[in-house]
Amino acid sequence: MKNPRKISNSRRRFLWTVRGGMYFATALTGLLTLFIVAYVLIQGIPNLSWEFVSTKPSYLSGNIGILPDILNTLYIVIITLLIVIPLGVCAAVYLTEYATNKRLVSAIEYAAEALSGIPSIIYGLVGMLMFAGTIGTSLLAGGLTLVIMNLPTILRNTQESLKTVPQSYREGAFGLGAGKWRVVRTVVLPGCIDGVITGCILSVGRILGESAALLFTAGFAHALNGFVKGLGSAGATLTVALYVYAKEQGEFGVAFGIAAILLVLAFGINLSASAVTKYYQKKNAM
Numbered sequence: 001m002k003n004p005r006k007i008s009n010s011r012r013r014f015l016w017t018v019r020g021g022m023y024f025a026t027a028l029t030g031l032l033t034l035f036i037v038a039y040v041l042i043q044g045i046p047n048l049s050w051e052f053v054s055t056k057p058s059y060l061s062g063n064i065g066i067l068p069d070i071l072n073t074l075y076i077v078i079i080t081l082l083i084v085i086p087l088g089v090c091a092a093v094y095l096t097e098y099a100t101n102k103r104l105v106s107a108i109e110y111a112a113e114a115l116s117g118i119p120s121i122i123y124g125l126v127g128m129l130m131f132a133g134t135i136g137t138s139l140l141a142g143g144l145t146l147v148i149m150n151l152p153t154i155l156r157n158t159q160e161s162l163k164t165v166p167q168s169y170r171e172g173a174f175g176l177g178a179g180k181w182r183v184v185r186t187v188v189l190p191g192c193i194d195g196v197i198t199g200c201i202l203s204v205g206r207i208l209g210e211s212a213a214l215l216f217t218a219g220f221a222h223a224l225n226g227f228v229k230g231l232g233s234a235g236a237t238l239t240v241a242l243y244v245y246a247k248e249q250g251e252f253g254v255a256f257g258i259a260a261i262l263l264v265l266a267f268g269i270n271l272s273a274s275a276v277t278k279y280y281q282k283k284n285a286m
Contacts, residue, residue: 037263044260047253053261056224064245064254066261068224072139072235075227076218077207079143080150085200087147088154095155096162097184109159112152123149124213132217140231142218146210150203157202161195162188194280198273205269208262211239220244238262 055065099105127145135141165188173183189196219234222241236244238258246255 040256040259040263043253044256044258044263047257048260052257057222064251066238066241066254066258068222069236069238069241069258071224072218072230073208073237073239075230075235076139076143076146076214076237077204078227079140079231080146080207081200081204083143084147084150084154084203088151089158089196091151092155092158092162093184093189096159097180097188109156112155115148115152116156119212120149120210121212124216127213128216136232137217137219137234138232139218139235142214142237143231145213145217146207149210149213150206153203153206154199157199158192158196161192161199164195165191194277197276197280201269201273201276205266208237208265208269209239211237211243214240215243 051063052065053070054067055063056068057064095105095108123145127141127148131141131144132138169187169191170183173187178186214237218237218240220236220240221234222236223233225233225235238261242255242258242262245251245258
């Protein structure tokens, strides 16, 4: 027979090794994250100024401003969300609440999962052939490409949120004589609105951080245009402008300034998603 004390000591060493490995991995991950954030902010904040974010580039005076890039980013976020949210939410409601063909639903869900894992550069190639090739290189072509990219995410996130609503809620509403659409509108959607909104907010983060697909479809222009004219014109978003300034022009100070702005926006988006989730959880608990 084996000595129980030796077995106990061996297991204790194993547990300490595993625990030490987890502590090391956690500390390494945290330090790497803090290093990246601190490095970007230290390099980028000194290059930020009111003139930097409120003017357009002037090649005659040598002034570099990113106001057109900020507005282009805002335009492409707006047009993408205006299209992808109704499509994604309505498709999710149909597949979860109305569709009766389980094989079709499973096939669509599998396709959505597969599309979520496709590299964005492929979406850019498809968008260049489908949209930029027909309506021209423009923010609208880039927005339509991002719609295809984000549709699976909105669809699957909304589906999962709808499935969190207890079936007893639906049955109770049906028992009171409510119709299918009334149940969906007054019981199901209000019960999962926090998940839907959170998914939409996180999709904004993905739109802000996308560059590969927009390189093929939206272009590099730094022109200052209004919303309608801007959608029909080529324009660089913040991420594309970061690439152009760093890779093509060697303006690393400007690139780090844009990176600092994107970093702050990313933090703001994540905080907004957390705040929305907590608000609706507190509201539902009351």
